[in-house]
Amino acid sequence: MSQKVKDASIPTIPLGARIQRWIGRNLIRIYAIFAFTYLFIPVAYTFAFSFNDSGKSNLIWKGFTLGNWQNPCGAPEVCSALGNSIKIGFLATFFSTILGTMIAFAIGRHKFRGRSTSNLLIFLPMATPEIVMGASLLSLFLVFKINPGFWPTVIAHIVFCISFVVVTVKARIASLDPRLEQAAMDLYANEFETFRRVTLPLVAPGIAGAALLAFSLSFDDFIITNFNSGTLTTFPKFIYVSAARGIPAQANVIGSAMFFLALTIVIVGQLVNRRKVR
Amino acid sequence: MGKIRTPYLLLLPGFGFLFTFFILPIINLAQTSTQTNVAGGDTGQYEQTFRFANYVDAFVENKEQFGRSFLYATIATVLALAIAYPLAYAIAFKAGKYKNLLLVLVVAPFFTSFLLRTIAWKQILGEEGFVVPTLRSLGIISQSTTLTSTSFAVVMGMTYNFLPFMTLPLYASIDRIDPRTLEASGDLYANGLTTFRRVTLPLSMPGVVAGTLLTFIPAAGDYVNAAILGNPNTKMLGNVIESRYFKIVDYPTAAALSFTLMAAILILVTLYIRKAGTEELV
Numbered sequence: 001m002s003q004k005v006k007d008a009s010i011p012t013i014p015l016g017a018r019i020q021r022w023i024g025r026n027l028i029r030i031y032a033i034f035a036f037t038y039l040f041i042p043v044a045y046t047f048a049f050s051f052n053d054s055g056k057s058n059l060i061w062k063g064f065t066l067g068n069w070q071n072p073c074g075a076p077e078v079c080s081a082l083g084n085s086i087k088i089g090f091l092a093t094f095f096s097t098i099l100g101t102m103i104a105f106a107i108g109r110h111k112f113r114g115r116s117t118s119n120l121l122i123f124l125p126m127a128t129p130e131i132v133m134g135a136s137l138l139s140l141f142l143v144f145k146i147n148p149g150f151w152p153t154v155i156a157h158i159v160f161c162i163s164f165v166v167v168t169v170k171a172r173i174a175s176l177d178p179r180l181e182q183a184a185m186d187l188y189a190n191e192f193e194t195f196r197r198v199t200l201p202l203v204a205p206g207i208a209g210a211a212l213l214a215f216s217l218s219f220d221d222f223i224i225t226n227f228n229s230g231t232l233t234t235f236p237k238f239i240y241v242s243a244a245r246g247i248p249a250q251a252n253v254i255g256s257a258m259f260f261l262a263l264t265i266v267i268v269g270q271l272v273n274r275r276k277v278r
Numbered sequence: 279m280g281k282i283r284t285p286y287l288l289l290l291p292g293f294g295f296l297f298t299f300f301i302l303p304i305i306n307l308a309q310t311s312t313q314t315n316v317a318g319g320d321t322g323q324y325e326q327t328f329r330f331a332n333y334v335d336a337f338v339e340n341k342e343q344f345g346r347s348f349l350y351a352t353i354a355t356v357l358a359l360a361i362a363y364p365l366a367y368a369i370a371f372k373a374g375k376y377k378n379l380l381l382v383l384v385v386a387p388f389f390t391s392f393l394l395r396t397i398a399w400k401q402i403l404g405e406e407g408f409v410v411p412t413l414r415s416l417g418i419i420s421q422s423t424t425l426t427s428t429s430f431a432v433v434m435g436m437t438y439n440f441l442p443f444m445t446l447p448l449y450a451s452i453d454r455i456d457p458r459t460l461e462a463s464g465d466l467y468a469n470g471l472t473t474f475r476r477v478t479l480p481l482s483m484p485g486v487v488a489g490t491l492l493t494f495i496p497a498a499g500d501y502v503n504a505a506i507l508g509n510p511n512t513k514m515l516g517n518v519i520e521s522r523y524f525k526i527v528d529y530p531t532a533a534a535l536s537f538t539l540m541a542a543i544l545i546l547v548t549l550y551i552r553k554a555g556t557e558e559l560v
Contacts, residue, residue, distance in 0.1 A: 028367065028368045029368060032364075032369070035364070036383060038361075039387050042398035045402055046394050046398050059406060060406050102289070105288055106284075106285040106288035106289045110284060110285035112286065125300055126492075129499020129500075130499055132304075135523060135532060136303035136304050137299060137300075139307055139533065140299075140306050143306060155299055158295065159295070162296060216388055220388065222502060223499075239394055239397065240502070243393075247394075255390045261389075262389035263389065266382050266385075266386075267379075267382065
């Protein structure tokens with residue numbers, strides 16, 4: 001499409017009109033820059049205020065310090081909350097990835113009675129507002145006299161992560177070339193070998209992506225956690241509770257560190273993937 | 279024989295889990311919603327009396343918050359669509375080799391806790407932030423106007439927080455469009471606007487539907503944005519359900535409200551999917 005505007009360089013066109021054309025041609029790029037700025041303003045703010053020499057409440061800029069980064073556990077409860085979030089995140093990711101991948105293979109690879117009902121059952125948790133899911137699960141735990149806490153939270157997180165794992169892995173399975181598996185079978189690999197040596201390695205990036213998604217959903221969840229965790233504090237819960245009296249700068253340190261860590265993992269993953277494709 | 283059983287064996291553990299911890303709780307919630315206080319019992323003690331009027335009471339008592347939930351969620355969804363569509367379009371068609379990097383950047387803000395980001399907005403838009411004094415000195419807003427603790431801030435926070443949910447499915451759909459179809463449209467003398475209206479938009483409809491659903495559903499049930507960025511007059515249904523559960527220990531009303539919210543969302547979603555004419559959801 002951009003070839004048509006090549007004649008913009010004909011020298012008779014005045015500068016003003018040329019600038020106008022340039023803007024017209026790049027409008028969507030300029031827009032994208034604005035949109036990304038919007039997305040990153042609060043991230044940058046959080047990062048900047050992780051260096052604030054703030055004392056108790058991190059509301060006003062009081063001066064630059066590296067102290068918060070050197071002592072990220074300096075504020076009470078911050079690191080125990082973070083530890084809980086990481087533990088819950090790993091457990092929820094582990095179980096939801098296994099359960100979800102199995103479902104994805106069943107739906108993506110087999111024709112069977114009840115397939116559309118299965119699809120519906122996967123869609124429903126995603127169409128249920130978090131507050132309804134959280135509240136209903138808490139009611140169930142209360143009926144069975146199970147106290148909210150660590151394991152109820154893990155269970156709740158597995159519930160909402162499964163659907164996202166299924167959708168992600170299923171998309172990957174759908175994009176596979178069926179001829180690769182046929183080729184393996186033609187080369188006398190049995191069904192199990194074909195699965196282990198051809199199908200699974202091909203689906204693996206999808207499973208890894210699903211696991212990463214599950215972890216970030218679990219790690220960042222507040223609403224469902226708030227209903228099912230009782231007195232247990234997770235990182236988001238810690239932030240919500242301390243918001244009233246001011247969040248310690250250490251929370252900004254941890255939030256920013258998580259941001260850079262996750263970004264690194266994703267970018268390294270993409271580079272590894274690209275090298276493999278080559 | 280084994281072949282027929284394989285899919286069911288694969289489904290069994292996951293669906294067993296979902297049945298126990300998703301379907302059963304919903305059934306139990308339905309049951310709770312028609313209970314009433316035990317006469318002379320403690321707070322939090324309820325018995326089943328099949329009092330369906332609970333729904334009427336809950337709705338009448340909270341119709342304002344109900345309306346607000348759907349109004350805010352609708353505005354936030356429309357805004358997110360308006361912001362995300364050109365962005366997804368730019369990434370799909372104009373980013374070249376930076377496509378993957380830009381996609382990562384769309385999701386990247388997710389990794390800073392969404393609560394931290396919402397609170398960051400509160401401080402940025404607050405009295406001590408840089409936005410309000412700037413706008414005041416430029417005379418765009420009056421000296422007494424504030425941005426936080428307003429419905430504007432709540433809707434803005436929701437738009438912001440759910441933006442990636444809108445952008446990703448939109449991108450997935452737009453990226454699948456063959457650029458040659460757009461060229462063909464141009465060759466047939468369609469101008470930019472007509473090409474967008476008749477070619478690009480219809481082809482990206484699955485993404486529009488998926489994106490609006492992924493934004494609207496969590497937005498309608500959200501209470502965090504309203505709690506952090508709003509004031510008592512911007513309370514949404516989520517805030518009511520939360521306080522019924524934790525502060526007032528009124529489980530039946532909370533259950534009835536949750537159920538009404540879910541039913542309303544499901545009805546709207548079904549109507550919307552019918553209207554948008556796509557069954558391809560996940």
